[in-house]
Amino acid sequence: MHAIKLPIQVENELKKVSKVAGYLWQREWAERNAGNISMNLTSFFSKEEVLDIGEEVPFSFPGGMGGFVIYITGTGCYLRDLVDKIEEVSCILRINEKANAYSIIWGGKQHGFAPTCELISHASIHLFNSIHQPENLAVVHTHPLELICLSHHELFNNEEELNRQVWMMCPEVKVFVPKGIHCTPYALSSTSDLAKVTIEAFKKRNVSLWEKHGATAAAPDVEKAWDFLDVANKGAKLLMMCWSAGFKPSGLSDDQLKELEQFI
Ligand SMILES: [Zn+2]
Numbered sequence: 001m002h003a004i005k006l007p008i009q010v011e012n013e014l015k016k017v018s019k020v021a022g023y024l025w026q027r028e029w030a031e032r033n034a035g036n037i038s039m040n041l042t043s044f045f046s047k048e049e050v051l052d053i054g055e056e057v058p059f060s061f062p063g064g065m066g067g068f069v070i071y072i073t074g075t076g077c078y079l080r081d082l083v084d085k086i087e088e089v090s091c092i093l094r095i096n097e098k099a100n101a102y103s104i105i106w107g108g109k110q111h112g113f114a115p116t117c118e119l120i121s122h123a124s125i126h127l128f129n130s131i132h133q134p135e136n137l138a139v140v141h142t143h144p145l146e147l148i149c150l151s152h153h154e155l156f157n158n159e160e161e162l163n164r165q166v167w168m169m170c171p172e173v174k175v176f177v178p179k180g181i182h183c184t185p186y187a188l189s190s191t192s193d194l195a196k197v198t199i200e201a202f203k204k205r206n207v208s209l210w211e212k213h214g215a216t217a218a219a220p221d222v223e224k225a226w227d228f229l230d231v232a233n234k235g236a237k238l239l240m241m242c243w244s245a246g247f248k249p250s251g252l253s254d255d256q257l258k259e260l261e262q263f264i
Helices: 008-026 118-131 145-150 159-167 172-177 192-204 221-242 254-263
Strands: 037-038 057-059 067-074 090-095 103-107 138-142 181-184 209-210 214-219
Touching: 008 067, 008 138, 008 221, 037 118, 057 254, 067 118, 090 138, 103 118, 118 138, 118 145, 118 192, 118 214, 138 221, 145 209, 145 214, 145 221, 159 172, 159 181, 159 221, 172 254, 181 192, 192 209, 209 221, 214 221
Parallel strands: 181 209
Antiparallel strands: 037 067, 037 138, 057 103, 067 090, 090 103, 138 214, 209 214
16 A cells, blocks of 8 residues: 555646635535535546555445546535545545445545445446546535525426526526526435436536435536536526515516527
8 A cells, every 4th residue: 555646637626626615615505514526537547556545445336437536525524624624524536446346545534534425426427427528527516505495496397497587687697507407306315316317417407406405516627516506506596586575587588598699
């Protein structure tokens, strides 16, 4: 066993994780141990440099994930600790060739550390992205307040209409969340059912809004995943501010929304 030196690109990605974790905490989107962040780092390491580090822990990964190297936050870890204790509350793990175990090759220094119980969801999304959307290396799951509120509203049953009403609030929402929000039906946390519905969501949308729970986005890096969630939530917040003020917003027209497609 030997210590691993992180490539400079990985150091840079981890800095983005710390930065975004601070944003999530300030927004009240990451209470207690809520939320988790992961990133597929396989392409940043050579096969040899990640071999024979750490003890193997049995875990049943989806077939095809042998050799993946994944950054992921810890179970029960507080995301706000990623700001200044990232090496204690998150880790980089390598999946063995048979995809039936992982070993931690960096981080996880907190006593009793284990990867998030959402590991199966994150792993499944990374496998899907590596095949269908290989530019998307990062996955962020958090609890954005206004988006969660919208998932309790009847609009949640009409995905087209929910997107129209969120997009119509201001041009940026249409331009920067161009594929919109998926109304992802409720599934229990930490289950492969949740992984399945989330993968369905990413086939056509930028954000998976987990009914009565939170939201998840995939993007090339953690900061861009945050941007999807931030801008989508902005649309939801503006909409609900109008409702709270007692009026229905007039909104951008369908023609105005169409016109914005030139910037996408
Ligand atoms: Zn959650």
